[in-house]
Amino acid sequence: MPKIQICVFAYNLENIIESSLDSIIKNLGIYEAEIIVIANGCKDNTIIKINNFIEKYSFVHCENIEMGDKANAWNVFTHKHYSEGAIAIYVDGDLSFSNNAIKNIIEHHLSEPNYNIITSVPWSRGRNSEYYREKIKNNYEVAGGLYLLSPTFMAALKNKSVRLPIGLIGDDSMIAYLAATNLEQNSDRPEGRIGHCFEAEFQYEPLNLSSITDIKLYFRRRVRYSIRYMQQSSIVPQLKVNGLQCMPSDARILPKKSLPPIRWTSSNLIFDIIAIQKLTTDNPTTKNY
Numbered sequence: 001m002p003k004i005q006i007c008v009f010a011y012n013l014e015n016i017i018e019s020s021l022d023s024i025i026k027n028l029g030i031y032e033a034e035i036i037v038i039a040n041g042c043k044d045n046t047i048i049k050i051n052n053f054i055e056k057y058s059f060v061h062c063e064n065i066e067m068g069d070k071a072n073a074w075n076v077f078t079h080k081h082y083s084e085g086a087i088a089i090y091v092d093g094d095l096s097f098s099n100n101a102i103k104n105i106i107e108h109h110l111s112e113p114n115y116n117i118i119t120s121v122p123w124s125r126g127r128n129s130e131y132y133r134e135k136i137k138n139n140y141e142v143a144g145g146l147y148l149l150s151p152t153f154m155a156a157l158k159n160k161s162v163r164l165p166i167g168l169i170g171d172d173s174m175i176a177y178l179a180a181t182n183l184e185q186n187s188d189r190p191e192g193r194i195g196h197c198f199e200a201e202f203q204y205e206p207l208n209l210s211s212i213t214d215i216k217l218y219f220r221r222r223v224r225y226s227i228r229y230m231q232q233s234s235i236v237p238q239l240k241v242n243g244l245q246c247m248p249s250d251a252r253i254l255p256k257k258s259l260p261p262i263r264w265t266s267s268n269l270i271f272d273i274i275a276i277q278k279l280t281t282d283n284p285t286t287k288n289y
Contacts, residue, residue: 006102069167230279
């Protein structure tokens, strides 16, 4: 059996983290894995719920870090907890899975180990899921909710001490770029380095737009999407020209001249304006969920 480690990102998930962990375990199929929950910046009872879960499963562990930042949590797992030679799987802690999704993405890697990364796709019966599945496939994108990194690529990431910038929104987009280039400047070949496993599906809790809480969540999500667009458009061109040495350590504040224009004629207008204000402020926050 291959050695498998699963990194689960958790930020204020007291109502869903146990069911998500249970879903991961149920969908491992015949495989066994070490599950490491990186709880970051939690202000609710997430840690209590995780510890209750750990009492039942000795292969589940948790590290609680103060900073509420997914990119930093990614760095902590990759450079502190990852074991050499393991298949690494990264999972958002607010998802559910079905039909052996984790098993299927593992077996996709075992059958095609040449891919640096293998991505899952949204649940096929979800709203707009077919559109996003085709978009992921055609554009060689990565779904951040569930993806697998090969042992070879993990070794390269660690050997070159690649870390994601603090405050980066969209670890999936940055990892997709790094995987497509194989960490080499001017070597963008996504078709041979990014694989898609359509038998590995995930599902989010649907938003209820009649709920004030969910409306606020939707608004925050749209702002994050704009910040993500601004950050990627600022950082990736620099990496293409100057290589990995130009990866910033902090993406919470970026030079205004490096940011792309506001998309004035799109539905992103108001969110782009807010994003630029956040990225050029003198008082950045660390919470990027």
